[in-house]
Amino acid sequence: MDPTTAKTEKLRVTFQPKEVTTRVPSGTTLFHAAAWIGQPVESTCGGRGTCGKCRVRILEGTSPVTPADISHLGAEELADGWRLSCQAEVRGDMTVHVPRLLSTPKTAMFGVGRQVLLDPNVHKIHLKLPEPDLHDQRSDFKRLRDALLEEGFAMSADLPALRALPKALRAADWDFTAVLCGEALLAVEPGDTTREAFGIAFDLGTTTVVGTLLDLNTGEARGVASTLNAQAVHGGDVLSRISHTMSRREGLEELQRMAGLSINSIIERLTGEAGVPLDRLYEITVAGNSTMLHLLMGIDPEPISVTPFTPAVDHGLSVPASDIGLAIHPRGRAYLFPDIGAYVGGDIVAGLLATALPRGDRMRLFVDVGTNGEIALGSEARTVCTAAPAGPAFEGAEISCGMRATTGAIEGVRIGEDGVTLQTIDDAPPVGLCGSGLIDAVAELYKRGLMDATGRMRGAEEMAGRLPASLASRLVTLGGVRAFVLATPEETGGKPVLFSQKDVRQLQFAKGSIAAGIRVLMNVMGVAPDDLQEVMLAGAFGSYIHPDSARIIGLVPAVPLGRIRAVGNAAGEGAKIALLSYREREAAEAMPSRVEYVELSGRPDFNDIFMGVLGFPPLASLP
Numbered sequence: 001m002d003p004t005t006a007k008t009e010k011l012r013v014t015f016q017p018k019e020v021t022t023r024v025p026s027g028t029t030l031f032h033a034a035a036w037i038g039q040p041v042e043s044t045c046g047g048r049g050t051c052g053k054c055r056v057r058i059l060e061g062t063s064p065v066t067p068a069d070i071s072h073l074g075a076e077e078l079a080d081g082w083r084l085s086c087q088a089e090v091r092g093d094m095t096v097h098v099p100r101l102l103s104t105p106k107t108a109m110f111g112v113g114r115q116v117l118l119d120p121n122v123h124k125i126h127l128k129l130p131e132p133d134l135h136d137q138r139s140d141f142k143r144l145r146d147a148l149l150e151e152g153f154a155m156s157a158d159l160p161a162l163r164a165l166p167k168a169l170r171a172a173d174w175d176f177t178a179v180l181c182g183e184a185l186l187a188v189e190p191g192d193t194t195r196e197a198f199g200i201a202f203d204l205g206t207t208t209v210v211g212t213l214l215d216l217n218t219g220e221a222r223g224v225a226s227t228l229n230a231q232a233v234h235g236g237d238v239l240s241r242i243s244h245t246m247s248r249r250e251g252l253e254e255l256q257r258m259a260g261l262s263i264n265s266i267i268e269r270l271t272g273e274a275g276v277p278l279d280r281l282y283e284i285t286v287a288g289n290s291t292m293l294h295l296l297m298g299i300d301p302e303p304i305s306v307t308p309f310t311p312a313v314d315h316g317l318s319v320p321a322s323d324i325g326l327a328i329h330p331r332g333r334a335y336l337f338p339d340i341g342a343y344v345g346g347d348i349v350a351g352l353l354a355t356a357l358p359r360g361d362r363m364r365l366f367v368d369v370g371t372n373g374e375i376a377l378g379s380e381a382r383t384v385c386t387a388a389p390a391g392p393a394f395e396g397a398e399i400s401c402g403m404r405a406t407t408g409a410i411e412g413v414r415i416g417e418d419g420v421t422l423q424t425i426d427d428a429p430p431v432g433l434c435g436s437g438l439i440d441a442v443a444e445l446y447k448r449g450l451m452d453a454t455g456r457m458r459g460a461e462e463m464a465g466r467l468p469a470s471l472a473s474r475l476v477t478l479g480g481v482r483a484f485v486l487a488t489p490e491e492t493g494g495k496p497v498l499f500s501q502k503d504v505r506q507l508q509f510a511k512g513s514i515a516a517g518i519r520v521l522m523n524v525m526g527v528a529p530d531d532l533q534e535v536m537l538a539g540a541f542g543s544y545i546h547p548d549s550a551r552i553i554g555l556v557p558a559v560p561l562g563r564i565r566a567v568g569n570a571a572g573e574g575a576k577i578a579l580l581s582y583r584e585r586e587a588a589e590a591m592p593s594r595v596e597y598v599e600l601s602g603r604p605d606f607n608d609i610f611m612g613v614l615g616f617p618p619l620a621s622l623p
Contacts, residue, residue, distance in 0.1 A: 012093040015039045016059065022359075023380065025593060030056055030063075030085035030096060032590065035583040036359055038115075042101055044152045046119060046582040047086035048183065051152030054085040061094030106219070112355045112536070112567050114577070120216040121335070121582045122181050122282045124194040125151050129174045140165050144185075148178060157185040160331060164188070181283055182318065182582075186331045196280045198222070200270060200328075201575035202263060203347065204288035204296065205229060206238060206371070207395070207404075208540070210572050211266035213274055216282075219580050222274040225266045230258035231295070236392060237371045238291040242305045245295075256298040260325035263296075267327055281328040284321060285335045285585075287575040289345035289372070290314070293336050297324055307601075309342035316346075316589050335578065337588060341597035343387030348374045349591045350574025351538050353584060355567060358383040358594050363531050365518065367556065368538040368570070369394055369435075369545065373514035376595065377521040384524050386598040388517030393510040394435040394541060401486075401497045403432035410437035410486060410497065411544055415444040419470040422487060430487040430497050436544035441499050442507050443549035445484060446616050450475070453616045455508050457482040457501045508614050511555045516610040517600060518557065523609075524598060529557040538570040554616055560623045 010023035013033045022037040031047040031054050034040075045051040052072030058081040065078055066087040073082050085096075106118040127147050132138065138146070141157060144165070148155045155178075157165065165188060169176065172190035179187040179197075197216040202209065210226040234244040234255065245251040263286075271278060286296065290311050294301040297319070303310045316338040321328045328334075337346025348368060357364050359380055366376040371392050376385040396402030396409070403409050408431030412423030422437075424430050433441065445451040449466075450458055459482050460475040467475075474485040478498070487497035522528070535556050537545055547564035550556045556564060578585040600606050 011090050013090055014095045016095065016097045018098075024090055026089075026091055028090050028590070030083070030088045030090065030094070032086075032583075032586055033090060034085060034098065036587055036590065038359075039098060040101055040117060041085055041098055043086070043119070043583075044123075045154065046121065046182075047586065048154055049084060049086050050149065050154040052084065053152065055082050055099065056085045056088070057081045057097040057099075058083055058088070059095045059097055061090075061092050061096075063088035063091075063094075112570070112573075114354065114356060116219075116577050116581050116584060118219050119581045119583050120197070120199070120283075120579065121333075121585065122179070122186075122197055122199065122216050123153060124197050125153060125178045125180070126192040126194050127151075127176060127178060129169075131174055140169055144169070144178060144188075148180075153180060154183045155180060155185055156183045158331075161185045161187075179282060181333045184331075184333070186282055186329060186333075187279075193280075198276050198281050199283045199285070199579045200267060200281065201572065201579045202266070202284060202286045202288075203350075203569060203572035203575055204259065204263070204286050204292045205347070205571075206241075206289065206292060207232060207236065209262045209266060210569065211263070211270060212572065212576055213270040213276065214576060214579055216580065221576075222276065223270045225269045225273075227262055227265055230262045231255050233258075236395065236397065238289065238301075239305055241291060241295060242301050245300065246302055252295070252298060252300060255295045257325065259292070259296045264325070264327050278327060279329050281332060283333045283335065283579065284326065284328060285337070285575045285579040287337045287347045287350035287571040287578075289347050290339045290342055291345075293339075293346055297336070304342050309599075311339060311342055314339040314592065316585075335585065337575075337578070338592050340385055340592050340595050341387065341599070343372055343389075344374050344376075344385050344597060347571035348376065348385065349588050350572075350578065351567075351570035352376060352383075352574070352591055352595065353577055353588045354570040354573035355536055355538075357536075358591065359587070362533040363525075363527060364534040364536065365532050365557070366536045366538060366570075367514065367518065367542065369514065369542045369555070370539055371395055373517060375514065375517045375521060377518070377525055377527070378595075382525065383595045384521050384598055385595050386517050386521055386600055388513040388600060390510040390513045391506075393438065393506040396432065396434050396438070398506050399433060399438060399503045400483075400500050401432045402438070402503075403434055405434040405436070405541070405544070408432070409434035410441075412546065413437055413440035413444050413486065415448050415450075415471070417468055417471075420474065420486060422491075429493050430491060432497060433486065433499065435541050436546070438499075438503070438507055439511075439545055439549045439553060439555065441484075441486060442504060443546075443552040445499075447552060447619065450484065451504065453618065455504045455615060457484065457504060507553070511553055512610055512614040515554050515556075515613040516606060519609050519613060520600060520603060520606060521598060522557070523605075529559050532557060532559050533563065535559055535564045536567045536570075537564065538567050540569060542566055543568045551622055552616065552619070554613055558617060558622050
């Protein structure tokens with residue numbers, strides 16, 4: 001059977017009394033099926049089979065009895081169809097009854113209007129235990145493990161935790177708080193410290209690193225900080241970073257250290273400003289593309305850059321933070337998102353988690369615009385994704401007056417009868433043109449007839465008598481190349497900001513790659529623009545693109561303007577969700593099995609599609 005076809009074969013699960021239905025791959029537990037569709041199920045152990053609270057009654061379908069079922073359910077309950085949802089696997093269509101929750105769960109709003117159950121992977125349990133005596137000579141480990149099992153938590157302890165355990169229990173006089181990350185014992189803290197539990201969610205971008213400090217008890221954000229990725233000195237894109245690891249013996253070690261420095265600088269700043277001790281920072285989540293996560297872990301990324309683009313690891317990982325040089329609690333953990341494909345990495349998995357695109361019933365398009373444009377299209381029935389190499393134009397590189405989105409960058413352009421209106425970052429005098437301004441400039445020139453549908457700029461002689469003097473004077477030719485003056489020397493206080501014919505071509509190649517990737521996915525899914533109920537522009541850059549300009553140049557399909565939505569830093573939002581909800585983290589883990597990856601380089605139709613979308617769509621065709 002073709003593996004792509006196999007991914008689409010899903011089984012129906014209906015949850016009563018809400019009468020909500022989802023479709024899941026065979027082998028999915030009922031607990032994870034419920035989490036996928038947002039159906040709350042009682043649990044304190046996160047679906048690990050230890051608390052016994054996630055019981056449901058199977059009304060249609062079957063599930064064999066497991067040892068965990070026998071431990072937590074009576075014989076009559078088992079005979080009546082009751083099972084632990086975290087143990088019951090879906091092997092056919094099923095209907096199950098979910099009991100009403102015993103208490104109202106804590107929730108927080110994250111992502112794109114998503115209400116998320118607060119269920120972090122870090123748990124703090126306050127205990128008061130009797131001291132050992134001649135009548136109870138259980139080991140310290142067993143004494144603690146048994147007490148935690150009574151509370152519904154399984155526990156394991158590595159050698160460092162075992163070394164610290166005897167003194168910690170006795171120093172606390174057996175009145176202490178056990179700190180678990182999953183099942184792993186991180187610490188034993190004297191007294192009741194349950195209110196002090198923190199984590200940081202990171203978006204490890206190629207250019208920028210963003211971290212959000214979160215209170216794991218309340219979901220409250222206690223601070224946000226960002227910094228430039230220190231690796232940028234060795235290249236602005238992932239291929240440059242990979243090349244650095246190949247050209248220098250110590251290159252990989254350098255880039256790993258720089259990734260750690262960038263993250264640690266944010267940790268130090270956030271904990272310092274919020275007054276949070278590092279030993280109360282137990283877990284971090286990191287969303288990033290495959291290359292960034294390989295470099296953070298010190299894993300050779302070279303195979304990602306060459307056919308067949310194979311990463312060393314693509315599943316989600318929970319690793320000791322200290323192993324990758326991150327300064328949180330000495331035994332704290334770092335969770336790294338899984339990948340879907342070599343160039344559709346953990347940042348896109350986090351973005352899909354935040355937007356819930358593969359979990360809804362609407363046909364939606366997700367586009368993260370950047371040097372590498374990642375695209376996903378679909379709904380719960382089927383979702384496909386791909387990566388399109390757009391090049392550095394959207395970052396302002398290879399543009400005559402291009403620059404990064406910093407102070408003085410032109411981020412918005414409007415061309416009217418009376419002249420040009422510019423919007424600059426920090427309202428500073430214009431210095432150059434960043435990505436969103438680039439898209440605006442092309443769209444405005446095309447809309448005003450200063451450029452034709454092929455991207456050819458019209459010269460002053462061609463437009464003679466058809467333009468007001470305020471615009472005609474901005475049409476210039478320099479070295480035989482036509483250009484438009486966006487900002488005059490009087491406006492900049494120095495050199496003019498020009499937008500040239502060569503810049504248009506750079507933009508066309510960048511947008512053409514992404515538009516072609518979108519078209520390929522639409523062909524795979526058999527959908528037309530009218531079928532798209534929402535187009536989401538993600539990433540810092542996507543947040544600043546004017547939706548109408550994106551339509552005009554053909555970057556996104558010609559859908560009604562109201563269907564195009566900027567969703568901001570979706571990767572960062574997904575990282576927050578995974579930090580605050582282990583159930584949602586499990587949904588992220590399921591993404592690679594539910595989302596099909598389409599490799600553009602292996603498609604014979606890609607070049608023809610690419611050539612067909614280099615130009616701009618007729619203005620009259622826009623809805």
